Amino acid sequence: MMIPFFGKLVILSKWLFTNQPTTAAIDVTHRCNLHCSHCYWWKQGHPRELNDQEMIRHMRSLRASGLRAAILYGGEPTLRPDVCRAAGEIFDATLAFTNGTNGFPELPNGQWILSLDGPESVNDALRGKGVYEQAVQHVQHAASPPLVHMTISRLNRNCVEDFIKEMLALPIKGTGFSFFTPNVGEDDSPALTLEERDSIVEELLRLRARYGDKVGFTRAMARQLKSNGAFREWNEYARCPVSRRVRCYQSDGTRKACTYGNDADCSRCGCAAVVAFRGAFNPVDLETIRLIFGLVFPGFLPHRKSKRISFHLHPNGTAEATRL
Numbered sequence: 282m283m284i285p286f287f288g289k290l291v292i293l294s295k296w297l298f299t300n301q302p303t304t305a306a307i308d309v310t311h312r313c314n315l316h317c318s319h320c321y322w323w324k325q326g327h328p329r330e331l332n333d334q335e336m337i338r339h340m341r342s343l344r345a346s347g348l349r350a351a352i353l354y355g356g357e358p359t360l361r362p363d364v365c366r367a368a369g370e371i372f373d374a375t376l377a378f379t380n381g382t383n384g385f386p387e388l389p390n391g392q393w394i395l396s397l398d399g400p401e402s403v404n405d406a407l408r409g410k411g412v413y414e415q416a417v418q419h420v421q422h423a424a425s426p427p428l429v430h431m432t433i434s435r436l437n438r439n440c441v442e443d444f445i446k447e448m449l450a451l452p453i454k455g456t457g458f459s460f461f462t463p464n465v466g467e468d469d470s471p472a473l474t475l476e477e478r479d480s481i482v483e484e485l486l487r488l489r490a491r492y493g494d495k496v497g498f499t500r501a502m503a504r505q506l507k508s509n510g511a512f513r514e515w516n517e518y519a520r521c522p523v524s525r526r527v528r529c530y531q532s533d534g535t536r537k538a539c540t541y542g543n544d545a546d547c548s549r550c551g552c553a554a555v556v557a558f559r560g561a562f563n564p565v566d567l568e569t570i571r572l573i574f575g576l577v578f579p580g581f582l583p584h585r586k587s588k589r590i591s592f593h594l595h596p597n598g599t600a601e602a603t604r605l
C-alpha cells in the first residue's frame with residue numbers, strides 16, 4: 282500500500298515541479314460494444330490490438346520508463362477486464378473510462394470514470410436504447426463509487442442540470458465535464474462555439490454553487506476554458522500540457538498525438554484533463570488540486586462537505602436530487 286501512495290505523491294510532485302511526462306494514456310482495445318452516434322472512434326480506422334500478454338508487457342515497459350500513472354481508454358476497456366486489472370497492479374494510479382454497460386471490473390488502486398451524455402432519453406438517443414438503465418444499475422452495485430463524466434455538446438447542452446440532479450441521487454463519487462472537441466476535417470456539428478461554451482461554463486459554476494462540490498468544475502477550470510480567460514494560452518498542440526506530460530498510445534502500442542487522436546482540433550479543445558491540470562497550477566488553486574487528489578487517490582473525497590440535498594425516486598425509476 283505504501284508504494285502506490287508514494288508513487289502518487291511522486292506523480293503529483295512531477296506535475297507541480299517538473300515538465301516531465303508522468304502518464305500513459307492507453308487505448309487498451311479498439312473494440313466497443315456500442316455504436317454511439319456522436320463517437321469519432323468507430324468512424325476512424327484503428328491499428329490491430331495487442332493481445333493480453335503483449336499489452337501487459339507494453340504497460341510494464343511504460344511503467345519502467347517512468348510513467349507512473351495510466352489512463353485507460355478504448356473502444357471500451359471493460360471488454361478486457363484482465364488487462365484493466367493488470368494496469369491497476371502495474372501503475373501507481375490508474376483511471377479508466379467506461380460506458381458502464383459491463384459493470385466496473387476490478388481495478389486495483391484505480392478509479393472508474395463512467396461516461397454518460399445526459400438523462401436517460403438524451404443519453405440513449407446518442408448511445409442506444411437501454412444503455413442508461415444498464416449503467417445506472419451497475420453504479421448501484423459498484424464495489425467503489427465511480428466518477429461520472431459528461432461530454433457537453435450541441436446535442437445535450439440543455440440538460441446539464443437535470444443530469445446532475447439525477448447523478449447526485451446515485452452512489453457516485455462526483456461528476457466531471459468536458460466539451461466536445463472536434464477533429465480537423467471531420468463532422469464538427471456537435472461542437473459548441475466558444476461563446477456558447479462560455480455560457481455553459483458559467484452554468485456549471487452556478488450548478489456547483491447550488492449542488493455542491495460533487496459538481497467537479499471549479500472557478501479556476503472555468504478560467505482556462507473561457508474565451509476571455511486563459512483559453513488562448515494553451516489551445517495549440519505545442520502549449521498543451523497533455524502533449525508534454527501524457528504519452529498517448531494506440532491499441533497496437535504505437536504513439537498518437539492526443540487521446541482524441543492525431544487530428545484533434547486543439548483550437549477548440551474542451552478536454553477536462555487539460556483545464557483541471559492548468560486550473561490547479563496556473564496559479565495554484567487548492568480547490569482544483571483537491572479535485573485532482575480525488576482522481577489520483579480513489580479513497581479521497583474531493584467534496585468538502587455535502588450540501589443538504591433531498592433525493593426523490595420517480596415512478597419511472599429515475600432519481601432526482603434537489604438542494605434544500
Ligand code: SF4
Pocket residue numbers: 313314315316317320321322323355356357380408
Ligand atoms: S462507448 Fe465510447 S468508444 Fe464506444 S461508441 Fe460510445 S463513445 Fe464511442
Ligand code: SF4
Pocket residue numbers: 462515516517518521522523524538539540541545546547550551552555
Ligand atoms: S486536443 Fe486538447 S488535449 Fe489534445 S493535444 Fe490538443 S489541446 Fe491538448
